[in-house]
Amino acid sequence: MTGHQTAVERLLASYRAIPEGSPVRLAKRTSNLFRFRDEIQAPGLDASGFDKVLSVDPEARVADVQGMTTYEDLVDATLPHGLMPFVVPQLKTITLGGAVTGLGIESSSFRNGLPHESVLEMEILTGAGEVVTATPDNEHRELFYGFPNSYGTLGYALRLKIKLQPVKPYVALWHVRFSSAQECAQAIDELGADVDFIDGTVFGPDELYLTLGRFADTVPRVSDYTGQGIYYRSIRDRFVTPRWLRPDGPPTDALTTHDYLWRWDTDWFWCSRAFGVQNSLVRRAWPASKKRSDVYRRLVALDKRLQTSARVDRWLGRPAREDVIQDVEVPVERLPEFLDFFHREIGMSPVWLCPLRAQDKWPLYPLEPGRTYVNVGFWGTVPQKPGRVPEHHNRLIEREVARLDGHKSLYSTAFYTREDFWRHYDGATYRTLKEEYDPERRLLDLYDKTVRGR
Numbered sequence: 001m002t003g004h005q006t007a008v009e010r011l012l013a014s015y016r017a018i019p020e021g022s023p024v025r026l027a028k029r030t031s032n033l034f035r036f037r038d039e040i041q042a043p044g045l046d047a048s049g050f051d052k053v054l055s056v057d058p059e060a061r062v063a064d065v066q067g068m069t070t071y072e073d074l075v076d077a078t079l080p081h082g083l084m085p086f087v088v089p090q091l092k093t094i095t096l097g098g099a100v101t102g103l104g105i106e107s108s109s110f111r112n113g114l115p116h117e118s119v120l121e122m123e124i125l126t127g128a129g130e131v132v133t134a135t136p137d138n139e140h141r142e143l144f145y146g147f148p149n150s151y152g153t154l155g156y157a158l159r160l161k162i163k164l165q166p167v168k169p170y171v172a173l174w175h176v177r178f179s180s181a182q183e184c185a186q187a188i189d190e191l192g193a194d195v196d197f198i199d200g201t202v203f204g205p206d207e208l209y210l211t212l213g214r215f216a217d218t219v220p221r222v223s224d225y226t227g228q229g230i231y232y233r234s235i236r237d238r239f240v241t242p243r244w245l246r247p248d249g250p251p252t253d254a255l256t257t258h259d260y261l262w263r264w265d266t267d268w269f270w271c272s273r274a275f276g277v278q279n280s281l282v283r284r285a286w287p288a289s290k291k292r293s294d295v296y297r298r299l300v301a302l303d304k305r306l307q308t309s310a311r312v313d314r315w316l317g318r319p320a321r322e323d324v325i326q327d328v329e330v331p332v333e334r335l336p337e338f339l340d341f342f343h344r345e346i347g348m349s350p351v352w353l354c355p356l357r358a359q360d361k362w363p364l365y366p367l368e369p370g371r372t373y374v375n376v377g378f379w380g381t382v383p384q385k386p387g388r389v390p391e392h393h394n395r396l397i398e399r400e401v402a403r404l405d406g407h408k409s410l411y412s413t414a415f416y417t418r419e420d421f422w423r424h425y426d427g428a429t430y431r432t433l434k435e436e437y438d439p440e441r442r443l444l445d446l447y448d449k450t451v452r453g454r
Contacts, residue, residue: 004066007049008131008158014046015129024127024442026156050158051095053077061164062120067097067157075261083164084257086118090264093294097157101150103365103409105327105375107197107213109356110188112165116148117359123159127438131158146433149364149425151410153446154437168215170222171197171260172251175239176210181336184208188355189332189372197260200353201235205343209235210353219254226288230278231263232270232350268293270350271379275299321381323413324348324393329356330406332372341400342378346393352377363429364446365407373406391415410450421447 018024026045053074054064058081065074071085072092078084089104098104099115100122112118121135122144134140134147147154178184184200187210191198197213225231238252255263267277275296276282303309313320324346330338332355342351354375358367367373382393389395395415401408407424408414416424430446
């Protein structure tokens with residue numbers, strides 16, 4: 001902890017060096033956000049020294065972790081002990097602090113909720129420049145519960161103590177195909193403790209898959225999707241019918257636990273195809289170490305800055321394209337309605353499904369505890385038709401999610417009015433926390449940061 005305390009002191013000195021009244025931001029080299037806007041021209045806090053796993057206690061099954069530690073490093077530290085975090089977001093460079101102050105999700109979320117629900121305590125640098133430790137039952141209880149989905153506007157997580165769960169060497173998989181969204185949603189709602197992981201992939205209105213995963217000590221064979229194989233394509237080749245919904249026969253596929261946790265990262269789900277990486281010739285030439293989501297994310301950022309794709313489209317006479325990059329949660333019983341809308345109005349595929357059940361109440365992202373929701377993730381572009389308002393498709397999605405009593409993650413573009421935003425994300429609680437922990441408004445307001453892009 002000596003190195004951690006030194007980093008905290010350096011961070012506090014960095015904070016105090018920022019002129020009074022000036023905005024405060026965190027200096028970060030990487031990001032998994034998709035709000036490509038001009039950077040705030042303000043001094044950045046020195047956040048170096050907060051990227052370590054401080055300790056892993058195999059007997060208590062807990063880890064002390066600094067806030068900017070990536071899940072890649074966290075998994076590397078816990079797996080040798082036969083342990084993993086309760087929820088491991090699907091991209092390697094997502095940080096623990098980022099997944100808690102924002103939102104993370106993965107295929108264990110139907111059992112374990114979201115990443116912040118396995119946090120035992122958080123050490124937070126508040127907007128007031130104070131370091132506090134928040135737990136579910138101490139004097140900073142309200143900050144503990146209000147921190148998730150605050151996106152660094154109440155403070156920054158410097159250290160977190162989290163629960164870990166035991167694992168086995170392999171994850172056996174069953175890809176189960178459904179011919180309708182109604183059938184798929186019903187299966188999600190009925191699934192219980194028979195499996196350790198559930199997520200899904202939608203290729204079209206009549207081609208949907210749920211992938212059920214179960215830890216295993218041994219498996220018949222192990223696949224590898226870090227080289228020429230592409231995970232999401234394998235789903236369509238290795239499936240069973242819904243009668244296998246309680247997996248008790250041979251798995252359709254299997255991965256090591258390590259490779260299962262990162263099965264989506266190699267191709268950034270399916271988004272690597274935009275760079276030609278799914279072409280067999282390009283794939284062989286592309287360095288294995290560069291088949292990673294953070295590499296693709298940097299290429300997208302570079303393209304946005306240089307406007308290369310937009311220039312090529314104009315030169316070829318193609319319509320401009322709108323980025324449609326969102327994750328939303330809808331109640332499982334409303335999933336067929338949302339997918340019907342999505343196929344009709346947006347028309348992108350594949351689409352990711354990830355069932356979840358919140359374990360507790362978290363005011364800034366108010367999911368009903370114990371209720372089954374489905375995260376729907378979609379990441380791509382669609383052509384813009386002349387005469388439509390900017391971000392037409394994203395606005396349609398936002399309205400439809402609200403109509404279906406759902407919620408929308410804030411890592412990408414949002415268009416809510418201020419009134420609607422605070423109705424969805426508990427403005428009363430947020431204002432109370434802001435007044436207590438950032439009274440001088442040194443950090444951005446959540447609405448201004450996530451919607452207005454200030």
